[in-house]
Amino acid sequence: MDVFPAENQVDGYDQALPAEETDKDDDDGGDLCRICRSPEGLNNPLRYPCACRGSIKYVHQECLRLWLNRRSDKQCEVCRHSYSFVPVYSENAPARLPCREFLRGVSLRALRFVAWAFAILFNAYCFSLHPWGRETAIENQRRYGVSEKLAAFLAGSMYNGMIAYHMTLMVLLRIPVGHLLEIVGENYIEHGVVVAGAAVALWKYMRILCDWWHNHLIRCRFFLALMFEPREEAVRPRNAKLDEFGAIRRFLFLLDDNTFAVLAISFYVSFFFVLLPFSMGKLVFAVLSLFQRMDVSVQLLSGDLLGQEPVIVGYMAMISLSLAYLASFVTLSRDSIQALAKRLSLGFLVVAVALPYLLWITSVKVWRNLSVVKDGFVLCLKFGVYPLVLGCWLDLSTFPILGTTVSRRLEIISEFPFAMIIHWLLGLICLLLVFNSVELIHKIILKRPFWFLLYDSDFNYRLTKLYLGQILFGLALHGSLMVILVHLPIMTISLISPSFFPLQLWIYDERILFGSMAAYKILWIIGAPQWLVELIKPAIEPIVVKWITTVSSWLQLSEFLLGNHEDQNVRPLLQQDLEIRDLQVESSLVGLYGSHSDTTFEDDIEDDRFMTLRIGLMCVLATLSLFLMSTISMALPILIGRAFFHSISFIGLKQDDLYGFWIGCYILREVYITTCFITDHIMTGRIDVLLSLVLLWIRNALLFTIWISVIPSLIGLLIILMIIIPLQVPLNQSPVYSSLQVWLISSVLFHIWTYLTMFTRIKYFATVAWREKPERIRNVGINRLPSMWLLRDVVYSIIRTLLATLVLPFLVTYSLFPSLGFSGAVNLAVQRLIWPVLLAIIILGFVAKLTIDLFVYIHRVEYDDRYLVGDRVTDFTEDLE
Template sequence: MDATEEDICRVCRSEGTQEKPLYHPCVCTGSIKFIHQECLLQWLQHSRKEYCELCKHRFAFTPIYSPDMPSRLPVQDIFAGLLTSIVTAIRYWFHYTMVAVAWLSVVPLTACKSHFCFQLLMTCLSVNLLTFKLEKQTSENILADCLQGCFVVTCTLCAFISLVWLREQIVHGGAPQWLEQNPPPLPAPGNQHEAANRRAEAEIDDDGGEDDDDDYDDDDDDDYDGEEDEGEEEEGREEEAADANNGGQAFCPYHIGHFSVVGLGIEDFVKASHFDGLVTTVLGYILLAGALVVCHTFASLVKFQRSRRLLGVCYIVVKVSLLVVMEIGLFPLICGWWLDICSLEMFDATLKDREQSFDSAPSTTMFLHWLVGMVYVFYFASFILLLREVLRPGVLWFLRNLNDPDFNPIQEMIHLPIYRHLRRFILSVVVFGSIVLLMLWLPIRIIKLLFTSFLPYNVMLYSDAPVSELSLELLLLQVVLPALLEQGHTRQWLKRLVHAWTFAAGYVFDLHSYLLGEHDDNENQPNIPPGHLNNNRVPGPGEGLHAAHQAILQQGGPVGFQPYHRPPNFPLKITLLVVFMCVTLLLASLICLTLPVCVGRWLMALWMGNTMVHELYTAASGLYVCWLCIRAATVLLSWMPQGRTVIMIKVHEWTLMIIKTVVVAVMLAGVIPLLLGLLFELVIVAPLRVPLDHTPLFYPWQDWALGVLHAKIIAAITLMGPQWWLKAVIEQVYANGIRNLDLHFIVRRLAAPVICVLLLSLCVPYTLSKGIAPLLGVQPEMQTLVERRIYPFLLMVVVLLAILSFQIQQFKRLYEHIKNDKYLVGQRLVNYERKMSRNSSSSFSSSS
């Protein structure tokens, strides 16, 4: 068979002709090598892609212009195209400007004035109308009104979205039983099968159409229509409840609480809290919830079904709002304050100091304590998740699994009664507070008793040392903490440590089966005959649901409740296990509070002498050194079983890798940040902060610390930007990693070009100001001005050149766009060649 007869199109499977020739536009070979241009264009229009989906090669097209196209476009065509582009840009600018003005000024001002009018109306209904302040509208407070209006609009939108989402939770997750107004009657035992058959027939008829309508009874049709109408009415009432609660959440709770505070005469106590608005709003929510409960009970007694449903939904909204505030706001705040109170002796502080700090800045103090409490709760939950990966499923049955896909806290807030939430809240406060006492307050007392000079920690905010606190903070945030947090070994170490402790405690107290299960033992043991349970706990009546609940508590572990061997004196051994756990936590806390700080103080003493340094830096540096030591020890222990020869080979490889890493670190983390920080100091900081009659002082340590920050920002922006040589090199270095570090590639492609550019940026202006300016015979004042302003001047020149280059590129694109619009008549597909010239890069893509 002839070879030309085998060339067929990959899409239409037909041969090429003179009118429709075949092309091979990509790297693909064989039966999918050739394709018609029309078939390819149709496929590209369908797939919305510009490259081959198999070989990822981008298709290229050669433009075909009209024969009468001049070599250069006429000036009038260029001006016409430029005018069209300017008009389009102005139209888009006007459109987006109007949108911005509407959303940033008109809507916020309208919301602000509406809120003001409502406040005025509510004040007229209260007793303090004469104390209400009316502000005259001036140009000075328009910005404040806009900001306040934006806040009001944001809160209103968030409240509306939350209410709609809560309504969806009620609709899809089911409402509480007390909210269901007409529960369906249960069928009689003898009619269950008949009812099921009728429901199946109804589903079949619904799918099949109207052919079998005669099989229905008229009563069934009426019941079905009644259920539809009832469902629509319920959805309408829920929407009305959501809309009503949207307005209620915006205004009612605060004013209800305000009237109650005024009526009870406790205004002074509320104002003493520094958060009178928040306290008044929460009190209004509580009173509103009580009023809704009373009204719902009354509506149930008089059998007002619609009102009962509406009041019930409103109560659920208020209840969920209060519970969310309690769980997310109040609980972390209590934990944060309790942590602060238990750690006062560690910082040589008193309750009086905390009271003064709260009086001076109440909002900041409360936010910091809330943030500390949130961090504490987060890490506690993370540790519980790690325990679930180690322990037998069912051990932690009393704790909720946050990673359980069936766990929905909003559904629990909707369905569970309020007293159960309060009981759970009190138990959580007791448990978390007891852990703080065990792992913070008691270790501090022991440290003060055994090591009298160790505490308090030095937490001064300022230092007169040459190494400033800013530099140390940047070093901590940019170097130490990322190195600690980006390592996955720490979690594995903690998991192995917990497993080892659990293994030892299980065999000491004969609780191995209860804590870890019997995975390995069951595989090697014969089957146990019936009736010989070996003291296994037999689930009693009604405990199957409890075992099923335990089955979903393990994250990533075995599914199903695992039975365990129950030894004699089981309650006593559980008590001893809890005591042993408390002692272990106490010792671990003592080590964590003393060892990293001691190591960090020793390192800082070697570096900075007797200068007092913030304990945050000593603890961070000590923790980093401890982490390095543990990492080295674990690596050596993993090499031990492989023999001396393998250990020497590994040591040689790691030594070479460490040397290469040090060289790369000196260039990328030492030289480049130093040059970058010094350049930033000369270009930005010194011209803005140092007058011409003063001599600027440079601190290399601070410049290096700021350079590290700037280098990370530049690297992040580069990785997020378009593809160019620096982005490709950085991605290649990241892909290689430390183990496959290519020193020659990094030096030649990354370090050398960047260092050369930075050195040129530093040296060329210095040479011009110190070498060429004196030769021109300028005055000393002018020479000083040139030396101090040449760096920002050259920066301005570079920026102008970049803008000019960008505008030239844009003009070239505009020129091509005008030419294509007026003279382009078609495109011809370009065949793929193994050695394509650079001129093919200017070919058109399929989108042009």
């Protein structure tokens, strides 16, 4: 029995790649593995898991597993056949789990669910202790008109999102400066700048939790879409050693790693951010209330503090204790308990008096560790202040889009200071995008345009060194790009059409606020940002390459910018002797323009002047091109989206420019693809193929018309009979409803069902036979399927099911019950209630099916956890059988 461990066998990216197929087969002509080129072993047989034949037919299971782990794909790259693996269980595995083991598995799943619910409620409770949390809950209660508990829960949900957001920021910060943070953290712990226990809690465990969160972030495509070429340290999984939590992890051994990490992060952040300051603030209030009558100064101090929030007073006490502890290392030769207690009490009671002294002592300590402080200052300037300035400038440039003003934005920032984090994040995203664009330009332009700057790829570049000229140049460059790409296009669009801005969004209407949030959530779930990134990224490089090569050819700069020059990325040595520099300049001019024997010194100077003018003209053309592209990309999709919403305004749907932007982008993409396709066929003379495709498009249009008109109308009629009439219309009144709105609701529900059935792994909204039909449409394509199969097995099957659901209750209510002699009131009640009863039966059956499937899934998971020892790849013949 061939068994391969079910766990991933590749740890990191240092595993060997499959051997190239350069080795020849053995002289005896035996079968060889197509990856390692080795014959079959005693305990390592050869398999043929796909439809490939010849020398690439056979493969070792371990080699195939290693190769699949590197490719992150389950298909053969040659024949595109999906590999199939069957589980292998131990020999003593029973047919099904005993009842005790099954109940144990159900209890563990329930316990993990309770742990997640506890983490969410614990964060909501901790946030309610903070003054900001109470203000947020009051604002939610006032705005949405909900109860106090629900408002507090909504505020806690926002707090959970803040925790995830800050964890993401820490992960992003660790990617470029992770090595430096490791050195600084180890130095701090070695020199005893902080308490040993606090250092371990704040550094070691937080690093582990950040590694766990990093492993989850790299599974999100949008996290990696910010970079054209994600670096290895950003995409490499990290080993989150949750076992280092020690006794806490052993005590919660029943929880899996994900549940334990969520609990640890929740308690970690809430304890240091809320619970510890809140407890210390309560302790300060208790101490001050005891000694309030002993001294006038203490009484005055207590009078000032008792009006504050416990959390704020706790923050003050934590700062005082930290500064007093720092002072004890400087002023005490030995750690005397009495002297330490004396300084702790001073820092605890007289914050205002001891603060200048402690600041002086701290400055002395900082002076002794000036290099660490300088590095921290430089990193704070580069990764803190610099992105924040760019984010604020970007926000200032986009004021007309949202229709806000400077005073309103300052008011929001004064009320919610943490909103500056959004500006910082926007600035960081701008930096990443510009950095990737500059890397792309460096690949095309072989001669560095700014030779006086050091880049992070240079050998002498240090991240912790302050390059003031580079920072100022980068700030001017990024500010100019924002003006060209954002500010000027917005001003131009506003001048051409003053009513274009501000954008009209659903979220501005408080009546549909929750519905708009759900709509935007659907836009995120279906992958609209990822779709836009995948649409733009492949088009950027060829457009930039074509533009640079074309403009360089027009301006006769191809040889200068795109030619092969040696040592072009080496920074000139400014300290070299003048004669050496003259020789270098002379040799470079010879390499660029030919021998000096053919030109004069005045001609060289004139050529340099013309070269500078041509480069300046190229920069002007680049500025105009960026401005035009940004203006068109900003205005054209929104205009098309608004035209689309205007064309369907008869259904009563309000316009939303965010959805209009995505619709406009999709329409532009389809128009571009169709135009290129038709032009290519006309130019190549394939008119007959084009006509057949036009007929195919007409067929698809007719099917689409039936799909969006007939089927949603039947579903809407069922919604009216099952839900709207029983809930809104009394028995003694005739039903009146808006068929257009019902059609719109039913159309949305029907297409959500179609998406869940066709593009997700959810199996609860269709039968096995029905799931095969969307899978066939997705795999084969609707254009390759016969028309009769689509009409008979897909469209007619849905219409037949809906008609049966409508007609059978109608026949029962209008034929059977009147013939049985019931009164008119009873018949009318049956006519109104038979469809709701049918809906209740369907829902109960659906819930029962879900429950059964849940128990079957838990049984399978527990069975695999206990008895699964590996898996085995199935051969192609076995898969066909």
